[in-house]
Amino acid sequence: MAQSKHIIVVGCGRLGGLLATRLSHSGHKIVVIDKREAAFDKLSADFSGFRFVGDVTELSILRQADIEHADYLFAVTTLDNTNLMVAQVARHIFHVPHVVARVFDPLREAVYCDFGIQTISPTKLALENFMSCVL
Amino acid sequence: MRVILIGGSKTVYFLARGFVQRRYHVTIINRDPVRSRELAQTTKATVVLGEGTDINRLEEAGARQADILLALTSKDQDNLIACQIAQRKFGIPRTIALVNDPENEAVFKQLGVQMAFSATRIIASIIEQETDFDDITNMMSLAQGRVNIIDVRLDKDSPAIGKTLTELELTDNALIACIIRNNVMIVPRGLTRLEVNDHLLLISDPQHQKQNLIVLTGHYT
Structure with missing residues (x-):
């Protein structure tokens, strides 16, 4: 495997929990952040990264997660605005090289996809899949 | 002058009332149905029920013609995204955001919000000056x-x-x-x-x- 990366996963819901667990299996240094401690139940027992309770809209929390040295940040909380804010802060304030945000609202995603933030819209992906079932 | 206010606080109420008195065209976007009805009855502003970061609600609130947008909710992330969408999608020339974490003042400006102010910082500096x-x-x-x-x-x-x-x-x-x-x-x-x-x-x-x-x-x- 290539060099181990420092990866921050923001939001430990269904997607965040799976993502963090899988990434930790491939030998990367993972920090997962969530507002609620109970959210970490979503991580599997063999998750080997760090858990961190805090509000990611505060700069000091991101610093504590060592964002200055992060190679990747994935913003996958359930709130579009939180994901878009933390992604922009990571990219433009802390200069994290690779940043991806989950954005449910396709209209909002369209505003941000051309502003240096990579976005993934589950709504759009699901829509395309459903449509391909029909045609 | 066409103003859009986002939020439902006392500040929003008093600003709306003041702007209406000055004959500005005021629209409030508020997510709470009960508070929205109250604001509509007490301020004479137009009230749109919904999220201030929802593009359809902004459109409905007349974002295309607005001169200024003030995002005054208690959530920093919602205020930031509202201002950015207002500028990028609707070309509103002036955007102002309330920030709660004082550190976000500088962050918001760097991310394109024209004016960001932190009530926390303002109050802290008043107290500091009084005691010093x-x-x-x-x-x-x-x-x-x-x-x-x-x-x-x-x-x-x-x-x-x-x-x-x-x-x-x-x-x-x-x-x-x-x-x-x-x-x-x-x-x-x-x-x-x-x-x-x-x-x-x-x-x-x-x-x-x-x-x-x-x-x-x-x-x-």
Whole structure:
């Protein structure tokens, strides 16, 4: 495997929990952040990264997660605005090289996809899949 | 003038009322049905029910014609995204955001919001100024904090007593604009000599303010 990366996963819901667990299996240094401690139940027992309770809209929390040295940040909380804010802060304030945000609202995603933030819209992906079932 | 306000706080209510009185065209976007009805009845503003970051609601609120948008919810992330969508999608020329984490003030400006203000920071600095100086009764901040105007009273222990203005070692970016002595205003010249109980109006940049106050009062804390 290539060099181990420092990866921050923001939001430990269904997607965040799976993502963090899988990434930790491939030998990367993972920090997962969530507002609620109970959210970490979503991580599997063999998750080997760090858990961190805090509000990611505060700069000091991101610093504590060592964002200055992060190679990747994935913003996958359930709130579009939180994901878009933390992604922009990571990219433009802390200069994290690779940043991806989950954005449910396709209209909002369209505003941000051309502003240096990579976005993934589950709504759009699901829509395309459903449509391909029909045609 | 067409104004869009996002939020439901007392601030939103009083701003809306004030703007309506000035005959601005005011639209509020609020997510709570009960609060929305209240605001519609009490402010005479148009109220749109929904999220301020929802593009369809912004469209409905007349974002295309708006001159200014103020995002005043209690969530920093919602205020940031509302301002950015307002600018990028609808071309609203002026956007103002309330921030809760004082550190986000600078972050928001870097991310394109024209004006971001933190109530936390403003209140903290008022308290700091009140407790720091007994002899400084009034202070005003201009040009977004780049210039301060301060009212300084000289007590009998001040090292400036008996000196002329040219003898004072104030920094370059400072000026004593006026002296109030026995309730009479004096426009000072270089040879004006300072006396006990003079009130000085000091104009200074915040970086050198401390240093200038020490010259005038002999102490800082």
